[in-house]
Amino acid sequence: MSTQIPVKDVTPAPAKVEVIDLYANREKIYTRSFTGIFRNLRMLGGAVLFLLYFGTVWLSWNGRQAVWWNLPERKFYIFGSTYWPQDFVLLSALLIIAAFGLFFITVFAGRVWCGYTCPQSVYTWIFMWAEKITEGDRNQRMKLDKTPMSAKKFLRKLAKHSIWMGVSLATAITFVGYFTPIRELIPELFTLQTGGWALFWVGFFTLATYGNAGYLREQVCIYMCPYARFQSVMFDQDTLIVSYDPRRGEARGPRKKDADYKSQGLGDCIDCKMCVHVCPTGIDIRDGLQIECIGCAACIDACDSIMEKMNYPKGLISYTTEHNLSEQKTHLVRPRLIGYAVALLVMFGVFAWAIADRSLVELDVLKDRVLYRENEEGRIENVYTLKIMNKAQHAVTYLITADGLDDLVYEGKREIKAVAGEVLSLPVELSIEPEKLPSSTNEITFHLQAVDDPSIKTNAASRFIGPSVR
Ligand code: SF4
Ligand code: SF4
Incomplete structure (x- = not known):
């Protein structure tokens, strides 16, 4: 008689798989408006750039548009000079010089390009201004978004989107105007006689400006811009950064204006969160240097105004360096910076010589x-x-x-x-x-x-x- 041996399934139970969602929904950022020296500098820089961009296209030279990329004839006019596809090596050289210029500035002053002159930032600030004049400041906008649709809400939203669309359309027409003479393009556009390509590019750049500055905003800087990724590699301990001084600010906490807060163990930060509310990328600079920080200095302006109101010295958030923060000497002139400066000078010299020596x-x-x-x-x-x-x-x-x-x-x-x-x-x-x-x-x-x-x-x-x- 055979004996049956009982079999027991000893296969280990499958491990519980924890699914981590790598996608985070965007949380809308409601920035607070503010004033200050860096905001004024940014407005001035933006105004100059706007004037150059929107004005240059209207200049004339010898009876034709002064700056005109004539693609059908493959000629690029810049005032008195004409460039041909054979001269594209000069354009490549110019782009390399611009890249080295950006490296130099980044090593020296961090992300000033991002905060002050990058078109993404400049347009985002303009769109935020449109938001403020149509929907109100931070709290009013947050309240408006929570209320159900009404005639008043609809009109405010309509006004905001109309300004956004108007700025986007003007930007797109100007851009295409550098390729199709603007004095011909505008009447053709408004009488619907323009060519299909011009129409396509005007539509494309209008939507790109509207989408980038209206909706994507800080997402472009954080997730899409390659420059944001590699520039942190270029920082050193003497690079200018926007930073909060924790030795002075901590422990943070609210207090009355004239309170003897030192005896309560408090630092200079009153934890008002103004620096967070004005930040276009929605970060808290008090958490340290972060990749999202575009160096716009909005938090410096905001915090300085609070310090002024509290009768504390300004500069709790400031432009500084890591060496400075750790009480070491900051070296403005350093080998890497000198290297970039020399390379820039040499390249610029060769470029100027190539332009001057260019055969007609x-x-x-x-x-x-x-x-x-x-x-x-x-x-x-x-x-x-x-x-x-x-x-x-x-x-x-x-x-x-x-x-x-x-x-x-x-x-x-x-x-x-x-x-x-x-x-x-x-x-x-x-x-x-x-x-x-x-x-x-x-x-x-x-x-x-x-x-x-x-x-x-x-x-x-x-x-x-x-x-x-x-
Ligand atoms: S942390 Fe300050 S400097 Fe950085 S992006 Fe925000 S507001 Fe601008
Ligand atoms: S604005 Fe200045 S005081 Fe207010 S929370 Fe930020 S660091 Fe603190």
Whole structure:
């Protein structure tokens, strides 16, 4: 008789899996309005940038828009200069210089670019101002959002969105105006005669401005901007940061204005949270340096006004450095900063030289596919096509010559006129007696020189091919 052995399932029970949600809903930030020296500086900087952006597009130069990126003709006009796709290396150089400039400023003064001049910040401040004049200050807006829809609420919201949309539309039209002359674009837009692309880009940039400054706001800085990610690597202990002084501020707590708070063990922070309420990224600077801080100094203005009211010294929140906070000496001049400054100076010098030395004419030489031929007089002939690009903003007559071989004869038009911005194609022939040819392949050079301006000249190398020389 067989005996059954009881089997017991000893498989361990599956571990309880805890699901962590990596997505956090955005909590709407209601900022409080404030005044102060840094807010005034920011307004001044923003006004200058706005003037430049909205004003430059309306300037004229020699009967056309002064700054105009003419994409169909692949020409970029900046006042008296015309740039072509061949000059894009200059644009790349300019972008590299701008990047180094930003590195230099970041090492020295932290995120001042973000707080004062970044378009995302500037537009966010403008949109916040629109919010304030239509819906009221922080508490009124919070209350309004909690109340059910009414005619009054609808009108306030409508006014806010109308201003947001108006600013966004003006920004988009101006941007597209740098590519399509603005004096033609605006009437065409409002009579619906504009092209599909212009309409698309105006719509796209309107929505992008409206969405970024109206809704995304600090999310762009925290989650989308690559600069915000890598700049913390560039900070050192001497970089200017916005910081709260915990040695002076703690222990925080409310008190009466003239109370002897020191005897109660309190520091200078009255825990009013004004610094939090004015912060456009919604952080508490008293928790230390955070990646969300764009260095706008709104909290400095807010806290200074509180300190003034309490008759305490200003500067509980201030621009300072980590060395300063730990009572060590701040080094303004340091090797990394010097390195960036030297690199910037060198790059700027080379860029200025490249602009000054930029030729106003370009010459390309295309050799004919037939290597060579013998003409009726027994001379060896080579045929070329010269591509002449007049980059000047006026008509130029050029003189063409070729050298590199003794007794080389140029056959064809020697002088040719190109109007401003014209690209000419000119077929030319060179010939030589066979016995004068030193080799079957010979280096030659074409020269182009403006007849009435010796500074406008260029040359291009090519080859003269002949039969094998015995
Ligand atoms: S903490 Fe201060 S400086 Fe930083 S973003 Fe907020 S208000 Fe601006
Ligand atoms: S504004 Fe100044 S006093 Fe008020 S909570 Fe912030 S740090 Fe403290």
